[in-house]
Structures are given as C-alpha cells and as structure tokens.
Amino acid sequence: MTRTKKPSSKKAVSIEDVARLAGVSITTVSRVINKFATVKNKHRVKVLDAIKELKFQPSVFAQRLATGKSNVIALVIPRYEGVFYSFYALELIRGIGTLCSVLKLDLLLHLTDTRTRLNLKGVGGVIFADIIGNRHQLEDALAQNVPCVVINNYVEDLDVSCIAIDNSGGAQTAVNYLVGLGHKKIAHIAGDLATQAAAKRLEGYKHALKKNNIPLGEEYVFKTDYSRGQARIAAENMIKAFEPATAVFVASDSMALEVMTVARELGKEIPKDLSIIGFDDNPSGLDAPVALTTVRQPLIKMAEESVKELNRLMIKDKDTKIKKALLPTELVIRESCRPL
Amino acid sequence: MTRTKKPSSKKAVSIEDVARLAGVSITTVSRVINKFATVKNKHRVKVLDAIKELKFQPSVFAQRLATGKSNVIALVIPRYEGVFYSFYALELIRGIGTLCSVLKLDLLLHLTDTRTRLNLKGVGGVIFADIIGNRHQLEDALAQNVPCVVINNYVEDLDVSCIAIDNSGGAQTAVNYLVGLGHKKIAHIAGDLATQAAAKRLEGYKHALKKNNIPLGEEYVFKTDYSRGQARIAAENMIKAFEPATAVFVASDSMALEVMTVARELGKEIPKDLSIIGFDDNPSGLDAPVALTTVRQPLIKMAEESVKELNRLMIKDKDTKIKKALLPTELVIRESCRPL
DNA sequence: ATGAAAGCGCTAACAA
DNA sequence: TTGTTAGCGCTTTCAT
Numbered sequence: 001m002t003r004t005k006k007p008s009s010k011k012a013v014s015i016e017d018v019a020r021l022a023g024v025s026i027t028t029v030s031r032v033i034n035k036f037a038t039v040k041n042k043h044r045v046k047v048l049d050a051i052k053e054l055k056f057q058p059s060v061f062a063q064r065l066a067t068g069k070s071n072v073i074a075l076v077i078p079r080y081e082g083v084f085y086s087f088y089a090l091e092l093i094r095g096i097g098t099l100c101s102v103l104k105l106d107l108l109l110h111l112t113d114t115r116t117r118l119n120l121k122g123v124g125g126v127i128f129a130d131i132i133g134n135r136h137q138l139e140d141a142l143a144q145n146v147p148c149v150v151i152n153n154y155v156e157d158l159d160v161s162c163i164a165i166d167n168s169g170g171a172q173t174a175v176n177y178l179v180g181l182g183h184k185k186i187a188h189i190a191g192d193l194a195t196q197a198a199a200k201r202l203e204g205y206k207h208a209l210k211k212n213n214i215p216l217g218e219e220y221v222f223k224t225d226y227s228r229g230q231a232r233i234a235a236e237n238m239i240k241a242f243e244p245a246t247a248v249f250v251a252s253d254s255m256a257l258e259v260m261t262v263a264r265e266l267g268k269e270i271p272k273d274l275s276i277i278g279f280d281d282n283p284s285g286l287d288a289p290v291a292l293t294t295v296r297q298p299l300i301k302m303a304e305e306s307v308k309e310l311n312r313l314m315i316k317d318k319d320t321k322i323k324k325a326l327l328p329t330e331l332v333i334r335e336s337c338r339p340l
Numbered sequence: 341m342t343r344t345k346k347p348s349s350k351k352a353v354s355i356e357d358v359a360r361l362a363g364v365s366i367t368t369v370s371r372v373i374n375k376f377a378t379v380k381n382k383h384r385v386k387v388l389d390a391i392k393e394l395k396f397q398p399s400v401f402a403q404r405l406a407t408g409k410s411n412v413i414a415l416v417i418p419r420y421e422g423v424f425y426s427f428y429a430l431e432l433i434r435g436i437g438t439l440c441s442v443l444k445l446d447l448l449l450h451l452t453d454t455r456t457r458l459n460l461k462g463v464g465g466v467i468f469a470d471i472i473g474n475r476h477q478l479e480d481a482l483a484q485n486v487p488c489v490v491i492n493n494y495v496e497d498l499d500v501s502c503i504a505i506d507n508s509g510g511a512q513t514a515v516n517y518l519v520g521l522g523h524k525k526i527a528h529i530a531g532d533l534a535t536q537a538a539a540k541r542l543e544g545y546k547h548a549l550k551k552n553n554i555p556l557g558e559e560y561v562f563k564t565d566y567s568r569g570q571a572r573i574a575a576e577n578m579i580k581a582f583e584p585a586t587a588v589f590v591a592s593d594s595m596a597l598e599v600m601t602v603a604r605e606l607g608k609e610i611p612k613d614l615s616i617i618g619f620d621d622n623p624s625g626l627d628a629p630v631a632l633t634t635v636r637q638p639l640i641k642m643a644e645e646s647v648k649e650l651n652r653l654m655i656k657d658k659d660t661k662i663k664k665a666l667l668p669t670e671l672v673i674r675e676s677c678r679p680l
Numbered sequence: 681a682t683g684a685a686a687g688c689g690c691t692a693a694c695a696a
Numbered sequence: 697t698t699g700t701t702a703g704c705g706c707t708t709t710c711a712t
Contacts, residue, residue, distance in 0.1 A: 012408070014689055025699045030691060038697060060462040061404040062689035065704045068352075070401070075449075079434075090430050094419075097451035107449045109415075111437035122400040228627035258627065261601070265629060287568035287598065289605055354705055365683045370707060378681060402705035405688050 013054045022050040033058055070124035072106040073310055076137065077129045079113050087254070087282050088299065092129055092151065095303025103311055112137065120146055125310045127151060132195060147313035149306045153196045154326060161313065161322040163305045167197050170295040170329030171204025171249065172211075174277045177293075177331055178247045179212045182340035183275060186216065187245035189234045189259065191226040191252055198226070201251050201279060220245060224255065231255035235262035239274070246340055247275035253282035253294055260288060260336065275337035291334035298327050353394045362390040373398055410464035412446040413650060416477065417469045419453050427594070427622050428639065432469055432491065435643025443651055452477065460486055465650045467491060472535055487653035489646045493536045494666060501653065501662040503645045507537050510635040510669030511544025511589065512551075514617045517671060518587045519552045522680035523615060526556065527585035529574045529599065531566040531592055538566070541591050541619060560585060564595065571595035575602035579614070586680055587615035593622035593634055600628060600676065615677035631674035638667050 015033075019026040024043055031039050032047040039047075050056070064070050075096055077089060093109075100107040110118065114134040118141060120126065125147040128138055141148050142160060150162040178186050188205045191198030202221065209216055219241065222234035231250070235258065238245060250256035256278030260270055268274050270290045278285060278294040285292035309323055355373075359366045364383055371379050372387040379387075390396070404410050415436055417429060433449075440447040450458065454474040458481060460466065465487040468478055481488050482500060490502040518526050528545045531538030542561065549556055559581065562574035571590070575598065578585060590596035596618030600610055608614050610630045618625060618634040625632035649663055 012689090016689080026690080027692085027699060027701095028697090031698090034691085040697060043698085057459075057461045059405065059689050061401045061410075062704090063691075064401040065399065065405050065706085066689075066691040068704070079438075093433070093449070094451060097449050098419075101451070101456075109433065109437050109447045109449050111434055111441070116441075121397045228624055232627065261629065284568055287572065289601065352705090356705080366706080367683055367708085368681085371682090374707085380681060383681085399705050402688090403707080405690085406705080406707040408688070 012059070013056045015056070015058065017054055018047065018050045018056050021054065022046040064122075069314075070122055071104060071314075072108055072123050073100065073125045073127060073307075073314075074108040074110050074118075074120070074123045075127045075129060076110045076112055076118065076134070078132045078134045079111055087280070089129065091299040092303045095300040096127065096307055099304045099307040103307065105307070105311065120144055125149070125314045127306050127310055128153075130195065130197075131155065147310060149310045149313070151302060151306045154324065159322060161309050161324065163302050163309060163323075163325045163327065165197065165297045165302060166326045166328055167200035167297075168204035168207065169326075170279060170297065171201040172208040173329065173331050174249045174279070174295050175205055175208035176212070177333075178249065178275060178277065178337065179208070179214065181247070181275065181337060183247040184214055184340075185220070185243060185245040185247070186214070187220045187222065187238050187248040189222045189224060189231060189238070189248060189250045189255055191224060191255070193223065195226075198251055205249055224251075226252055226255065228254060228258040231258040232262050235259040236266070239263060239266050239268065245274070247277070247337065250276065250278050253278035253280040253285045253292060256292055256294070256336075257284065257288055260290065260292070264289070271336050271338040275340075277337055281332055285334070288336075290336050293334045293336045294332050296330045296332045298329075302327055352399070353396045355396070355398065357394055358387065358390045358396050361394065362386040404462070410462055411444060411654075412448055412463050413440065413465045413467060413647075413654075414448040414450050414458075414460065414463045415467045415469060416450045416452055416458065416474070418472045418474045419451055427620070429469065431639040432643045435640040436467065436647055439644045439647040443647065445647070445651065460484055465489070465654045467646050467650055468493075470535065470537075471495065487650060489650045489653070491642060491646045494664065499662060501649050501664065503642050503649065503663075503665045503667065505537065505637045505642060506666045506668055507540035507637075508544035508547065509666075510619060510637065511541040512548040513669065513671050514589045514619070514635050515545055515548035516552070517673075518589065518615060518617065518677065519548070519554065521587070521615065521677060523585075523587040524554055524680075525560070525583065525585040525587070526554070527560045527562065527578050527588040529562045529564060529571060529578070529588060529590045529595055531564060531595070533563065535566075538591055545589055564591075566592055566595065568594060568598040571598040572602050575599040576606070579603060579606050579608065585614070587617070587677065590616065590618050593618035593620040593625045593632060596632055596634070596676075597624065597628055600630065600632070604629070611676050611678035615680075617677055621672055625674070628676075630676050633674045633676045634672050636670040636672045638669070642667055 015026050015029050019029045028043055029047050032044050097107055118137050120141060126141050128150045130152045131138055148160050150160055152164055154164040155162050190202045193199050222238060224230035224234055250259055256276055260276055263270055263274050278292050281294050281296035285294055355366050355369050359369045368383055369387050372384050437447055458477050466481050468490045470492045471478060488500050490500055492504055494504040495502050530542045533539050562578060564570035564574055590599055596616050600616055603610055603614050618632050621634050621636035625634055
C-alpha cells in the first residue's frame with residue numbers, strides 16, 4: 001500500500017487526473033503543459049479546460065526530478081555589516097527578484113556568514129552579490145560545476161561570469177568633472193577598502209589626479225568603513241586641515257550627505273565653500289538641502305544582467321563562454337559642486 | 341532507453357551508488373540518511389563512509405516527491421515604493437534568512453506586485469511581510485491550505501498567525517514621555533496611512549493625548565508617505581505654524597532625521613527649541629548631530645518569531661492553533677528631547 | 681535489522 | 697499527432 005490520501009492533506013490533483021478528465025494520455029497533457037506545437041487544437045483545448053476545472057498545477061518536484069533541471073537560483077549575500085549596505089542590497093534584491101519572476105526562476109536567498117559551506121543541492125545556478133571574504137564559496141560552487149555569476153566584483157582570475165560597475169571609471173569621471181570646474185585640492189573620502197568597489201573608486205581617484213597632473217598627498221585621502229559615523233570624523237578632519245580641500249569626492253552618497261551636514265555645521269556653505277560629489281545616486285541625495293551631484297551606478301541593470309546571464313549559462317549546456325561586463329556609470333550633475 | 345549519462349553533465353551520485361559501495365540495500369541507506377535508530381552500527385558506518393567518499397547529497401526533489409513535504413518557505417514582500425522601506429525590509433530579510441538557515445528551511449523570495457497571483461506550488465509555508473494592498477494573496481494562500489504567518493500587521497479578522505509590533509503602544513510611550521517632560525504642544529508627523537503601522541502610530545498618538553487631557557487639533561498632525569521629501573515639507577509647515585509645537589513625534593527615524601535637519605536650517609536648536617522623537621531605532625539616528633531619541637521596535641525578533649511560528653505550523657498537521665502576537669517596543673532615550 | 685518492490689508526478693524516447 | 701513505457705532518486709510499506 002502506498003500513502004494514500006491522508007484525509008487531512010490536500011489531495012494534489014495530478015497530471016493523471018487531468019488526462020482522465022480530458023480523455024487523453026498523460027503525455028499529451030504534458031505536451032500541452034510544455035507548449036509543444038504538435039498537439040491538435042481540439043485536444044489542447046480539452047486539456048486546458050480540464051486543467052482549469054481541476055485547478056491543476058504541475059508538481060515542480062516531479063518536473064525537476066524528471067528533467068534533472070532546476071530552475072532555482074540562489075542569491076548569496078555575504079552578511080556584511082553596515083547600514084549603507086541596505087540601499088544597495090535591497091535594490092539588487094529588488095532587481096533580481098523582479099526579473100526572476102519574469103523568467104519563472106525561483107529565487108532562493110542565502111544570507112551567509114562567510115565561513116559556512118554553501119548547500120547547493122537542488123540549485124541550478126548561483127548569483128553572488130559581491131565577494132567579501134567568501135571567495136571560497138564561489139570556488140566551491142564552481143568546482144561543483146554549478147553555473148555562477150558574480151555581481152559588483154570584477155573577478156579577474158577566475159573563470160566566472162561577472163557583472164560589475166566601472167567604479168574606477170566613475171571615480172575618474174567625478175574627479176575630472178571637479179578638475180574641469182577648476183579645483184586643484186580635491187579630497188577623497190573612501191569606503192571600506194575590503195570591498196572592491198571602494199578600492200576601485202580610490203584607484204580611479206588617484207589615476208585621474210595623475211592624468212591631470214595634480215600631485216596630492218595621502219593626507220587628502222580619508223579611509224572609512226562606509227558608515228556615516230566615520231564619514232563625520234573624516235569630514236571634520238578634512239575641513240579642519242591645514243590646506244583644506246575645495247572639493248571632495250566621497251565614495252558613497254550616504255557618506256556625502258553626512259559630509260554636507262558636517263560642513264554646514266562648521267559654517268561652510270555648499271557649494272560655495274566646498275564642492276561635494278558622491279557615488280551611487282541614492283535617492284535621498286535629492287532630499288538634501290543642496291541636491292547632491294553624484295555618479296549614478298546602474299544597480300537595477302546590474303541585477304537584471306546577472307539574472308539574464310545566469311539563465312543563459314543554465315540553459316546552454318556548460319559549453320558557453322562566460323562573460324565579464326563592466327557597466328558604465330553616469331555623472332549626475334545637481335547642485336553641490338561649483339566652478340572655482 | 342533512458343537518458344543515460346549525457347557525457348557533459350555531472351553524473352549525480354545517487355543513493356543507489358552509495359548502497360552498492362556500502363554493500364547494503366537502498367533502503368538501509370535511506371534509513372541512515374533519515375537517522376532511523378534501527379540500523380546496525382556496522383552498517384551505518386559503512387554507509388556513512390560511502391556517503392563521504394562519494395560526496396553524496398540526496399536529491400531534494402526526489403525526497404520531496406516521495407514524501408510530499410516541502411521545507412521551502414516563501415517570503416512575500418509587497419513591492420512598496422519608498423526608500424524608507426529599505427532599512428526595514430532588509431532587517432527583516434536578514435532576520436528571516438538567518439533563522440531559515442538554522443532550521444534548514446529554504447527561503448524563497450517573492451517580490452510581488454500586489455495584483456499577480458502567488459504561485460505556491462512546492463511551497464510549504466508563507467511569510468507575508470506586511471499586507472499592503474495584497475490581502476487577496478493572503479486569503480488565496482489560506483484557501484489553498486498553506487500555512488501562513490503575517491508580519492508587521494495584526495490581522496484581526498482572518499484566522500492566521502501574525503507577529504506584529506505594538507505600534508499604538510509605542511506611540512503612546514513616546515507621547516507620554518514628551519508629556520512627562522512638560523510638553524503640551526506635541527505635533528505628529530505621520531507615515532503612509534495605508535500601512536497599518538503608520539495608522540496605529542497615529543492612533544496611539546491621539547489616544548495618549550486624550551489620556552493626558554491634551555486637546556490638540558488636526559493642525560498638529562502632518563501626513564506623509566514616509567519619504568524624506570514629504571517629511572521636509574511637513575517639518576517646514578510645522579515649524580512655521582501659528583502656534584508651533586514644542587515637541588514632535590515622528591513616525592519614522594528617517595523622517596525624524598529630516599525634521600531635525602530642517603529645524604536646524606531654520607535656525608532652531610535641538611532639543612532646546614524643539615524636541616524630536618522618532619520611531620524604529622534606525623542606527624543612523626546615532627549618527628545625527630544630536631542623537632535621536634526613538635522608539636525601538638524589535639525587527640529581528642519579529643523576523644525570527646515569524647519563522648519559528650511558521651515552522652511550527654508546517655510541522656504539526658494543521659490542527660494547531662494559530663498565534664497572534666504583539667511585540668512590545670522600547671523607549672530609547674538619547675539627546676533630542678528636553679524638559680520644557 | 682534488513683531488503684524487495686511499489687509508488688510519488690512528471691518527462692522523453694520510441695513506436696505506432 | 698498520439699500513446700506506451702521506462703525511468704528520475706527517494707521513501708515507505710510489507711515481508712523476512
């Protein structure tokens with residue numbers, strides 16, 4: 001005997017019930033479900049009717065068992081502390097989640113501390129939202145031959161698809177813009193250099209200065225962990241410095257906003273006494289007393305691209321080439337910078 | 341013939357391989373996997389060794405197909421616009437995600453516009469992160485007999501478990517505190533009244549005023565959509581009013597911070613000229629020039645409770661009673677309020 | 681304490 | 697164009 005109907009549980013309409021009601025074989029029903037073109041219209045209609053009448057929904061488990069394919073993708077987010085992260089992370093989740101529902105992919109969320117091993121059974125592909133201290137998880141997944149895409153981190157030395165932002169380029173754009181405005185003393189408030197994004201922004205900043213023949217010492221660079229608290233300290237130090245900067249490129253909008261607040265507290269007028277440019281295009285930059293000029297990063301686009309790429313990798317049988325993309329940023333000029 | 345090994349795909353070790361290597365039947369292997377006590381130790385060891393050697397991981401799909409049970413839970417988040425939401429949503433996701441990995445539950449993310457029908461096939465339970473215009477989705481899930489838990493919304497009229505915050509109580513605490521400080525003219529900047537949280541906070545505000553015999557007209561209530569932009573407008577109107585309030589209870593920390601900024605721009609000193617109390621205990625309240633006094637809501641606790649409750653509902657076979665919880669808030673006194 | 685065998689609900693090769 | 701049938705990998709009777 002098999003576990004017949006436990007009276008209490010919902011009795012799960014199966015493909016067989018549909019077949020019986022429609023008067024065809026289960027294969028035909030399967031074909032209709034999977035939109036095979038070869039089914040006669042008369043039958044298709046019958047089947048569709050039966051499905052509707054029985055409210056039949058195919059069992060994903062049976063489907064996956066039979067096909068050996070899984071349309072589940074895991075989104076791995078390293079458990080990284082810091083509020084700043086919330087805007088970023090949620091935008092990504094939103095973008096990925098939306099596209100997943102379009103592509104009929106199931107989105108499994110893995111908030112992971114960086115040490116535990118990922119459990120990938122039943123997962124058809126993985127998106128890594130950045131790599132911060134969890135590189136081994138990526139390597140592990142790759143070793144298990146699971147299709148992977150890395151977001152927000154251009155991984156050079158691994159054979160894996162990645163969709164990242166051109167952080168260095170964006171930083172250069174920002175600095176060039178400031179230089180074009182006539183600024184010479186341009187400070188940088190950096191983010192957490194453990195993240196590639198922050199490191200690249202710093203790199204871009206330095207590169208642009210060099211290109212423009214502006215020699216500036218390390219005393220113009222302030223390191224933070226991306227928090228507003230550290231931004232505040234950095235801003236105070238920066239403003240009270242011996243030869244204070246006339247402009248500052250801040251690694252995130254949320255910190256830039258804090259810098260603006262501090263500057264105003266210290267009696268500086270923005271942008272008259274200090275030009276500020278951020279990075280992210282966080283909407284709250286618009287709410288500031290002086291609208292924040294910033295470098296927009298295409299978060300949603302990055303999210304969507306990653307899903308598309310992963311989907312591609314999952315469908316084509318491994319043999320496909322991987323793709324490494326660097327998405328361009330865009331300068332958003334508002335009111336927090338002025339010509340010198 | 342069957343789809344034998346496609347040479348390119350990973351050849352998935354199956355329970356059969358383990359059985360063969362261990363020299364026992366599949367059944368015995370299954371027993372070991374499921375920790376049946378009846379397996380002779382000698383065999384158990386053999387099986388365990390074989391599992392390790394082959395790196396065998398049971399197919400979740402086969403398991404679920406065979407048992408009819410699913411340990412997948414869906415987290416449904418209505419696609420609600422507003423940046424304010426990011427802190428809240430991400431905290432919840434974080435809390436839920438963490439507990440899910442502890443309880444070995446798979447977390448499926450459903451970012452949903454409020455109109456589409458939820459696809460619940462293969463889902464063992466659902467957590468609704470608030471109900472904002474998507475009540476029918478909840479009713480639908482309930483009708484399908486899927487265990488549900490609602491977060492952040494005390495649903496009175498539906499037979500469903502919910503874990504919410506005592507928003508009204510928290511608001512009363514805030515107002516009582518202000519009253520205790522000697523304030524009489526206490527304004528309220530409300531959030532989006534389409535959310536239960538905002539509505540309850542307004543309700544609590546009014547209730548506390550009445551209890552304290554402080555009659556205050558509607559001109560002391562400012563309605564917003566939770567955005568900083570609208571908070572700014574509200575704050576300006578409030579400060580420029582005929583008989584301006586000496587204290588204000590703001591429905592969210594992020595808005596309270598904006599109010600603080602505006603007040604300072606308008607030359608007000610905090611808390612000397614205006615006492616401000618927020619709601620949420622958003623960490624950025626600590627970064628403000630004047631640390632924000634606020635009402636802490638136990639987001640993580642709410643998240644964790646919801647998972648536990650859902651897990652309970654999923655294990656016990658339906659017959660269990662549902663649970664409706666209202667989690668208490670906590671007043672966090674910092675520096676943005678002063679005695680009058 | 682162990683194993684044989686019958687499903688779970690579906691897909692896909694093959695034959696018709 | 698359709699149906700028959702053999703699995704997918706596991707759990708669970710039932711018999712031993």
